[in-house]
Amino acid sequence: MSKTLTRADLTESVYRNIGLSRNESSDLVESVLEEICTCLEAGEEVKLSSFGTFSVQSKRQRVGRNPKTGVEAVITPRRVLSFRPSHMLKDRVDNA
Numbered sequence: 001m002s003k004t005l006t007r008a009d010l011t012e013s014v015y016r017n018i019g020l021s022r023n024e025s026s027d028l029v030e031s032v033l034e035e036i037c038t039c040l041e042a043g044e045e046v047k048l049s050s051f052g053t054f055s056v057q058s059k060r061q062r063v064g065r066n067p068k069t070g071v072e073a074v075i076t077p078r079r080v081l082s083f084r085p086s087h088m089l090k091d092r093v094d095n096a
Contacts, residue, residue, distance in 0.1 A: 007026075051085055051088075051089055052083055055082055056079050059075075
């Protein structure tokens with residue numbers, strides 16, 4: 001069974017590895033995540049070195065089909081979040 005990495009886990013890791021207090025660690029994690037969200041909301045790319053790139057893609061309106069019934073339906077325009085992992089991250093996952 002896989003474990004989910006949570007904000008609390010990130011905060012604890014910062015606390016143990018950096019030496020900030022728990023409150024400072026929590027504030028740091030929240031600040032970083034808030035900055036990432038703000039940039040993505042503005043349509044900017046977020047590149048994290050040796051990790052990957054988050055970007056927002058705009059999808060146009062199109063006609064789709066319900067796979068169960070075959071009935072066509074209009075899919076409204078929307079923005080979707082995509083992630084492209086770096087080669088270093090791919091190599092680490094592949095060799096784990």
